[in-house]
Amino acid sequence: GNSVTQMEGPVTLSEEAFLTINCTYTATGYPSLFWYVQYPGEGLQLLLKATKADDKGSNKGFEATYRKETTSFHLEKGSVQVSDSAVYFCALGAQAGTALIFGKGTTLSVSS
């Protein structure tokens, strides 16, 4: 079946450090891929998405490239800020109208 695996956290970084959060997936067909961010006490916000192979999603300095050959969608940011501290979820959308399949989430903590 379809599944998403993302690196376990927590990830602890200093401000301006480079961030990578790994995400790999298993799916039949050609799913769409998403990254969501959850700030403390809030719901999930869509951060970026990619709908086909080699697409790059980007937003707020975050990027992720849909790699079909490695079934990956790693999240990266060149210089993190304290305000980026949150939980990040990788998700897969395989069928229209059905719930996205989420990874377990990775907690990012950035200190100044």
Added chain:
Amino acid sequence: GAVVSQHPSRVICKSGTSVKIECRSLDFQATTMFWYRQFPKQSLMLMATSNEGSKATYEQGVEKDKFLINHASLTLSTLTVTSAHPEDSSFYICSARREGLSNQPQHFGDGTRLSIL
């Protein structure tokens, strides 16, 4: 602006009380909405898929009689936690997804923090 509105954001009540949480799709009609539960520092657990005009589809292990879902219109789904007990305390989040293509993201409400005393 918000695409999905969830209300209330926080509820504190006594054990045995029933609590209703509303989820509204503001930007589009949603024949399907989703309800999640999230424990502290844990991932989202899909509880059920709410279907407009028909019965909800519950995930394995979720009590249908405990968590009543009603999806009476294309923009509103409600989750009622019946006779709530302390173990039902959690963060509940609803979401909706546009119909049509698998590339549509899910839009989430801001969640409801439920605390049962």
